[in-house]
Amino acid sequence: MIRATPLDLTPDNDRIKTLMIDCHCHLLPNIDDGAHDIEMTTQMARAAAASGTRAIICTPHHLNGVYENPARSIRAALSTAREQLAANGIPICLYSGSELHLVPELPDRLFDGTALTYNDRGAAALIELPKATIPLGAEAILEQLVYRNITPVLAHPERNAVLAAHPERIGEWIALGCKVQLTAQSCSGAFGRRLRLVCRRWLELGWVHLIASDAHRPSGRSPATLAAGRNAVAAWLDEDAATLLTETNPQHLLSGEPLLDLPPRQTARGETAGSVWSRVLRLRR
Numbered sequence: 001m002i003r004a005t006p007l008d009l010t011p012d013n014d015r016i017k018t019l020m021i022d023c024h025c026h027l028l029p030n031i032d033d034g035a036h037d038i039e040m041t042t043q044m045a046r047a048a049a050a051s052g053t054r055a056i057i058c059t060p061h062h063l064n065g066v067y068e069n070p071a072r073s074i075r076a077a078l079s080t081a082r083e084q085l086a087a088n089g090i091p092i093c094l095y096s097g098s099e100l101h102l103v104p105e106l107p108d109r110l111f112d113g114t115a116l117t118y119n120d121r122g123a124a125a126l127i128e129l130p131k132a133t134i135p136l137g138a139e140a141i142l143e144q145l146v147y148r149n150i151t152p153v154l155a156h157p158e159r160n161a162v163l164a165a166h167p168e169r170i171g172e173w174i175a176l177g178c179k180v181q182l183t184a185q186s187c188s189g190a191f192g193r194r195l196r197l198v199c200r201r202w203l204e205l206g207w208v209h210l211i212a213s214d215a216h217r218p219s220g221r222s223p224a225t226l227a228a229g230r231n232a233v234a235a236w237l238d239e240d241a242a243t244l245l246t247e248t249n250p251q252h253l254l255s256g257e258p259l260l261d262l263p264p265r266q267t268a269r270g271e272t273a274g275s276v277w278s279r280v281l282r283l284r285r
Ligand SMILES: [Fe+2]
Pocket: 024, 025, 026, 099, 214
């Protein structure tokens, strides 16, 4: 369970109404392309706390061709970051995780403990795809994980060109046992109208289980972007859906419980699925 560290509700923070858990964030210092050093880690944590986040699952890249980051390196960086936040009185709880590139050796790495699941629960793992392709044998690797009772959580599949163009594959992977995590900035429109439309459609179909910042910096790609993504979900669906994706399901990642599904919705403004996809295709041209 999350340690009971209350948010500092000073007058400046009175507007904060949410207690979000950011389940994908590159906050740990000097371990990947996220925070360069412990000072940047501190700035990112302050940005998270000020925007209504109470906990962060730290997810450095693993085996993505640039960074290896075995579990022991992540644990050491996590310990350093926790000490720094405590010393600076920043009310954010940090947990272990990793963004695991989809490679054939991944299932064995998870089982020998070299690669990390969310919060060491052994229940679910964050899986990263390349930006432009789907590796050969991807389904077989995902099936291996499901067979071994590790739920694959797909990191921002809306940003994969193949999946955005062929969303039926997402539906197939969900049927296989995968879950979906969108990037908050894709939902809020910071990454463009086309991605925003894809996110909205997938949310309405009930295909989305989590949103997260995937933050790398104190500003721009910041932990504070999670709040705007949450607001987009609340506006399209409702507050309950936004709470499920930013509080309840991230808490389930921490406790090792199964993630809950969004109920599928009718499309906004009474549009048919065909009309929404026609707009997606027009924007892609
Ligand atoms: Fe990431």
